[in-house]
Amino acid sequence: MRKIVVVSFIIVLFTVVATAQNPQMPTPGAEQKRLAYYAGTWTSEFEVKPGSMGPGGKATGTDRSEMMPGGFFLVTHTNGKSFMGDIHEVAVMGYDAEGKVYTYDAYNNFGEAEHFKGTVQGDTWTWTSESKVGGQSVKMRFIAKEVSPTMYTMKLEMAGASGWTTVMEGKATKSK
Numbered sequence: 001m002r003k004i005v006v007v008s009f010i011i012v013l014f015t016v017v018a019t020a021q022n023p024q025m026p027t028p029g030a031e032q033k034r035l036a037y038y039a040g041t042w043t044s045e046f047e048v049k050p051g052s053m054g055p056g057g058k059a060t061g062t063d064r065s066e067m068m069p070g071g072f073f074l075v076t077h078t079n080g081k082s083f084m085g086d087i088h089e090v091a092v093m094g095y096d097a098e099g100k101v102y103t104y105d106a107y108n109n110f111g112e113a114e115h116f117k118g119t120v121q122g123d124t125w126t127w128t129s130e131s132k133v134g135g136q137s138v139k140m141r142f143i144a145k146e147v148s149p150t151m152y153t154m155k156l157e158m159a160g161a162s163g164w165t166t167v168m169e170g171k172a173t174k175s176k
Contacts, residue, residue, distance in 0.1 A: 028071035031095040031102070034120060035074040037146065038065050038093070046154065046170020048083070057083025063172070076106075084110075102127075116142060123147075150174040 042063040050056035061080025068075055073094045080087035091106035091114075102118035104127055118127040123146040130139050139159035146152045156168040 026072075029095075029097070031097070032072050035093050035095070035102075036067055037149075038063075038074055038076070039067055040065060040174050041176045042172045042174050044080070044154070044170055044172040046168055048168045049166060051165070051167060055083070059083065059087065059170075061087055078108075116140075147171075 042065070044061045044063065045058070046060075047058050048054075048056045059080060059082030061078050063076050063078050065074055065076040067073070073092050076089075076091045076093070078087060078089040078091070087108065089106050089108040091104060094103045095101075096103050096117075099117070102120065102125075104114070104116040104118060106112075106114040108114075114129065114131070116127040116129040118125055120126075125142075125144040125146075127142040127144075128140065129142075130137060132138070141157045141159070141164060143155045143157070144152050145154075151171060151173050153171045154169070155166055157164040158167050159165075
């Protein structure tokens, strides 16, 4: 008798759970949809200025970016060549709704992990980060300006005693 009561209880519980209104799956908001600008294949060319990061030089890269299923995050795989050697990186861009900021987290073959927070105003994205370079705390700012649906310019700056200094400039062109 006890088994019948337990089995009946389990059947009733499953029936209630199965017929209960299913909660809605979250859907991407305007902020996540804004990331789709970067989806596709982009070819970049940029120049690192001589300075505290080394002698500088030219670099090229190809970014293959796509929105993850669900539409909340953009994943980018980068392959390129620079004066320092081959570049391989994976990056994830998203939006932190609680903090009301975009996020960018990247990991590369030089052993670097980059973490930026960003905002977008019109056609200009501004990403900021504070990290350690050579044991010293460094503030960085990356600015990307959407020139057209298939091109953006970029600039990386570092903060020093005399203000912001440009350490890299370039552009990216979308091929598909």
